[in-house]
Amino acid sequence: MRRLVVPGISLVLTLLVVLPVGAHGPDPILMGGLYPLNAALEYRWAAAGTPPAAMRTAFNEAADDATASRKSKAPSFAFDSAATNLVYYGADVPCGINGLACLRRTPPDWFGVWFRENNHRFDWGTLKWCELSSSPDGCYEIENVALDELGHVMVLDHHDNFSDNSDFGDSVVQTYSRTKAKAGWNAHVFARCDVATLQQQYDVATWSTLYSTCMGVPTDLTMTGSAASVVTGSMVTFTAVLKSDGAGRLAGNPMSGRVVVLQQRTSSGWADVLTMGGTSASGTYTGTTAVRSSVDYRALFRKPSSEGALSTWSSAVPITITAACTGTCPLVSGGPTK
Amino acid sequence: MKSREVSLMQLLPPKPSALRIVRAVRVVIVVGLVSLAAGCGSGGLQAAPSTTTASSTPTPDVPSATPNPTPVPTVARTATPSPTEVPGPPEAGLGGVPGADADVLGALGTFTWDGLTSDAPLIVPSRGQDVAPGTPLVVTFVPARPFDRWEAAWAPVRAGEAGDPVPAGDGTTDPIILLTPARAGVWSLRVQASFGGGNHGSWFWRVQVAP
Numbered sequence: 001m002r003r004l005v006v007p008g009i010s011l012v013l014t015l016l017v018v019l020p021v022g023a024h025g026p027d028p029i030l031m032g033g034l035y036p037l038n039a040a041l042e043y044r045w046a047a048a049g050t051p052p053a054a055m056r057t058a059f060n061e062a063a064d065d066a067t068a069s070r071k072s073k074a075p076s077f078a079f080d081s082a083a084t085n086l087v088y089y090g091a092d093v094p095c096g097i098n099g100l101a102c103l104r105r106t107p108p109d110w111f112g113v114w115f116r117e118n119n120h121r122f123d124w125g126t127l128k129w130c131e132l133s134s135s136p137d138g139c140y141e142i143e144n145v146a147l148d149e150l151g152h153v154m155v156l157d158h159h160d161n162f163s164d165n166s167d168f169g170d171s172v173v174q175t176y177s178r179t180k181a182k183a184g185w186n187a188h189v190f191a192r193c194d195v196a197t198l199q200q201q202y203d204v205a206t207w208s209t210l211y212s213t214c215m216g217v218p219t220d221l222t223m224t225g226s227a228a229s230v231v232t233g234s235m236v237t238f239t240a241v242l243k244s245d246g247a248g249r250l251a252g253n254p255m256s257g258r259v260v261v262l263q264q265r266t267s268s269g270w271a272d273v274l275t276m277g278g279t280s281a282s283g284t285y286t287g288t289t290a291v292r293s294s295v296d297y298r299a300l301f302r303k304p305s306s307e308g309a310l311s312t313w314s315s316a317v318p319i320t321i322t323a324a325c326t327g328t329c330p331l332v333s334g335g336p337t338k
Numbered sequence: 339m340k341s342r343e344v345s346l347m348q349l350l351p352p353k354p355s356a357l358r359i360v361r362a363v364r365v366v367i368v369v370g371l372v373s374l375a376a377g378c379g380s381g382g383l384q385a386a387p388s389t390t391t392a393s394s395t396p397t398p399d400v401p402s403a404t405p406n407p408t409p410v411p412t413v414a415r416t417a418t419p420s421p422t423e424v425p426g427p428p429e430a431g432l433g434g435v436p437g438a439d440a441d442v443l444g445a446l447g448t449f450t451w452d453g454l455t456s457d458a459p460l461i462v463p464s465r466g467q468d469v470a471p472g473t474p475l476v477v478t479f480v481p482a483r484p485f486d487r488w489e490a491a492w493a494p495v496r497a498g499e500a501g502d503p504v505p506a507g508d509g510t511t512d513p514i515i516l517l518t519p520a521r522a523g524v525w526s527l528r529v530q531a532s533f534g535g536g537n538h539g540s541w542f543w544r545v546q547v548a549p
Contacts, residue, residue, distance in 0.1 A: 031536030032453055096426060096446050099456035106453065123445065124461045125498075145457065152455050157536075158448065163491075163505045175448050175530075175540070176460045 024167050026196035026214055028157040034201055035107045037073040041153070042080035043087050043113075051089035051115065054131040055142050059087055061188075062146030066154075069189035071212070072198040072205055074154045089115045098122055100140060100177070103149050111153045115142070130180055138179045141186050148173050151194055155201050159193055167193075170214060196308065203249040207282045208257035211244070211308040218245040219255065223299040223314035229322045230291055236319055237288040238262055240276055240299035244309065254283025255309065258301060262287040265296040265316065273297070294320045427451050427539035428479040430529060435467045441478065442467060444529065444541030451537050458540075460493065460500040462526045466544030469518045477514040477529050477541075488531040490516050495524040495544070503528060522547050 035041065043063075045051055051059065063077035070076070093114040095102035105111040118132040128139035151173040159171030168174065168184050170193040178185040190198070196212035204211065211217045219242060226237040240260050244253040256278060263270040276285035276299065285299070296316040303311040427449045431441030447458040469475070479485070487510050491503030506516050506527070519525055525545045532538035 030450065030455065094454060095456040096449060096458065098445055098447055098458040098461055100458060102454060102456035104454045123464050124459070140459075148457060157450065157455075163503070165502055175457075177457060179459075 024162055024170070024193070024214075025160070026193050026200060026212070027151075027159045027171055027173055029155045029197060029201060030105070030152060030157045032105055032155075033107050034155055035075045037202055039075040039108065041075045041077050041085060041111070042083035043077065043085040043111075044079065044081050044083040046086040046088040046112075049088035049090035049092070049114075051087065052132060055089055055115065055129065058131045058142035059146045062143045062150060065143070065147050065188045066150040066190065069195070070154070070198050070202075070205070071190075071195045071209055072202040074198040074202040077150055077153075084110060086112045087115075088112065089117065091117050091120070098124070100127060101145050101149055103152050105153050107155075113146070113149045113153070115145075135180065137181055140177060140179055143188060144172065144186055145177055147188065147190070148177060151190065154198060156194055156197055192308075200246075200248060200250060204253060206256075207254045210306060211246075211250070213306070213308040215246075215308045217250050217309045219243065219301055219309050219312040220245040221260070221299050221301050221312045221314045223297070223317055225297065225317045225319055227319070229320040231323050232292050232321050233290050235288050236291050236297075237286055238276070238297060238299065238317065240285045240287075240314060242283050242285065242299075242301055242312075245312075254281075255301075256282050258285075258307075258309075259304070260285040261300045261302070262289065263298050263300050263313075265298075270298065270300070272300075291319045291321065294318070425452060426454075427533075427537070428481055428483050430531075430539075430541035431478050431480055432467070432527070432543050433476040433478060434474055435469060436473065438467060441480075442543060444477075444543050447528070447540040447542055449537075449539035451539065460503075460526065460528070461542040462495050462498060462500050463542055463544040466524065466546045468546045468548055471518055471520045471522065471547050471549060473518045475516045475518060475527075475545075477516065479531070483533050485531045485533050486510065488514050488529060490514070490527065490529045492519050492545075493526040493528065495526050500526040518545060518547050522549050 045056065050056075060079055063079065067076040067078075093099065093102065093116050094104075095114055095116060099116065101113065101115045103111060103113045115129075116127055118127060118129045120127040128136060130136075130139035130141045131143070133139055156173045158175040159167075159173055161167050161171075161174075168178070169187070169191060171191050172184075172187050172189070173194050174184075180186070192212045193214035196214035199209075199212055200215070221240055221242050223238055223240040226239075227234070230236060240262075242255040242258060242260055244250050244255055260276045262273045262276050264273050273289055274287050276287035278285055289297075296318050298316050299314040301309075301312050303309060427446060429446075430444040432444060433441040435442055445461050445463045447461050449456050449458075477488075477490075487508065489508035490506040492506050493500035493503040495501070503526075504519075507514075514529065514531075516527070516529075523546075525547060527543040527545050528540055530538065530540040
């Protein structure tokens, strides 16, 4: 019987084409829900497992790192001696037999983070926290691991890397943190795929916050003109509104601080006329130009390399010339025209 | 606030369940029988060193290719369960290892289970199994659980540390079958599986491939 099974398995394996699997995108999310937008989460040291001073300092710095680099309305973190959320350091950790650190989250009520004690001897080796030792190669940096844990607290699950880990730098919330001095061992800010998920889940921090390049957020652009038909040389003001058109919290957000260009149709396509200026109204841009012939205009948002918002353009806005200018003509470029 | 503090401290590391104790005892018996009568097999899970208590091992900062020379006694797995036991991921057994009388338990790595997320390193267990290139191995979970997806990777072990993993397969259904690498050497086998409900885990084995 065994003689039949093994060749059968081998045949199946021979036929099975195993392709490298890699998925690059925003971090997955943990179950359990979210905190309120911009929640201020405070933590304190567990009385029965107060971290040593160097770890407290590193964790506080990680809290600052998380708050500063979230680029979203995800929670912020700060120490408060009266907080209910706890950070523990010591031997009694629920992290499984090989865990370096772990956390439990029950938003919006509570979270706890545990760090295994320095010099803990695992089957595979001895744990060295860089800040608690002489920082030898192979140690784990507390600040980096703490930032990973705080990302979990927010909602982030481990990033799904390419099979060759070439995108390790796109996330701090990694399945396997790196030790000193491997690339990424001491990253102190959320990377683009961490931020992408935080923005998807908690929305962008402000309307001018750039969307993470780890995602491609559709956008929508509309434009109107101050007049549909004018005499030659009249000034027409165009008003464009740029909004995100993503899913969930990334739907319908005004997008301020971007570059929106006014274009006019030419015989060979569209040509830039001017860059529209932002206004006090969120996501709104205006531009004024003299119209000398009947022509279509549109607004264009080009995807910048620094942002994950996709290019878009408005519908064409036709401006019709009704008559040539006679008598007192509109002012154009500092002087009258005819 | 006080109750929170208490609950935090009560969250102790997962301890062997009664089932695991019974299994461990059975394994001890089986191992004993096997030592008395070579050739007698067993279908149970054999305790693996990588999932037991810590022992004298090389440190990650001073890596060594030499595996832990001190076998970890299987009796360590018969510790009394704690009343504050936290349910955790299942154990994973590696079957099909030539010469092994039972499936070899994997070392639990990073996991998320019932709201608890634990971060572990890329583990290179201190002791491994000797297999020939192209040997089919089968991974099973104990207790058996339906999973949504699994994926596996082989990472070459150099100077005691795992290098970049090479995909070894993935799928959504049983059985999880893997072929050992064609290239001789020491490898860390990693199997990750997700079980629905946001629960997932990873397990590691050290495999020494020799022609």
